[in-house]
Amino acid sequence: MVELSSLLLPIVLSAVALFFIGFITWMVVPLHKADWRSLPDEDAFGKAVRDMNIPTGNYMFPYCADAEQMKSEAFLQKQQQGPVGVVQVWDAAPGMGKNLACQFFFLLVTSFCLAYLATLGVESGANFMAVFRFVGTAGILTYCAANVPSAIWFKSRLTGHIIDGVLYGLATGIIFAMLWPDGPTPS
Numbered sequence: 001m002v003e004l005s006s007l008l009l010p011i012v013l014s015a016v017a018l019f020f021i022g023f024i025t026w027m028v029v030p031l032h033k034a035d036w037r038s039l040p041d042e043d044a045f046g047k048a049v050r051d052m053n054i055p056t057g058n059y060m061f062p063y064c065a066d067a068e069q070m071k072s073e074a075f076l077q078k079q080q081q082g083p084v085g086v087v088q089v090w091d092a093a094p095g096m097g098k099n100l101a102c103q104f105f106f107l108l109v110t111s112f113c114l115a116y117l118a119t120l121g122v123e124s125g126a127n128f129m130a131v132f133r134f135v136g137t138a139g140i141l142t143y144c145a146a147n148v149p150s151a152i153w154f155k156s157r158l159t160g161h162i163i164d165g166v167l168y169g170l171a172t173g174i175i176f177a178m179l180w181p182d183g184p185t186p187s
Contacts, residue, residue, distance in 0.1 A: 007115040136173020
């Protein structure tokens with residue numbers, strides 16, 4: 001059995017590698033450029049939202065409080081007339097430093113969890129491909145699956161996130177496979 005403590009280096013290295021892969025896919029390669037678009041009249045929209053004094057939060061429009069209201073004629077008419085959407089309001093611009101730190105922490109914790117899973121499914125001294133297949137597959141599932149419900153329910157663009165997830169999973173699999181502990185030393 002592989003000790004989790006013997007995987008600290010691949011845990012940290014994979015988190016660092018994924019952090020930089022994320023930087024490349026978001027900032028260097030235009031993979032996520034189509035994820036966001038400008039409003040036709042951003043200034044008027046911004047003024048309208050400011051004038052409403054909307055508190056920070058997530059909003060759906062048209063909104064219904066329960067399943068009964070969802071069946072009402074007024075709600076159905078608003079929904080058919082459109083627009084229909086979701087708005088996320090922040091009280092200030094997000095703190096880049098804080099968000100980057102949280103992203104790195106997420107990658108570190110996820111790499112730790114993938115390492116723990118690998119200790120349960122891959123033997124000490126396993127060959128490169130066995131470790132790569134196990135950790136890479138688990139990594140792809142982990143990084144891709146979380147984005148699908150968001151795309152289904154909130155119509156977020158999925159393509160770039162799936163590509164990110166596959167790259168993250170493959171990179172994690174390669175790093176763990178390269179640094180996987182050898183089997184017990186013969187006496």
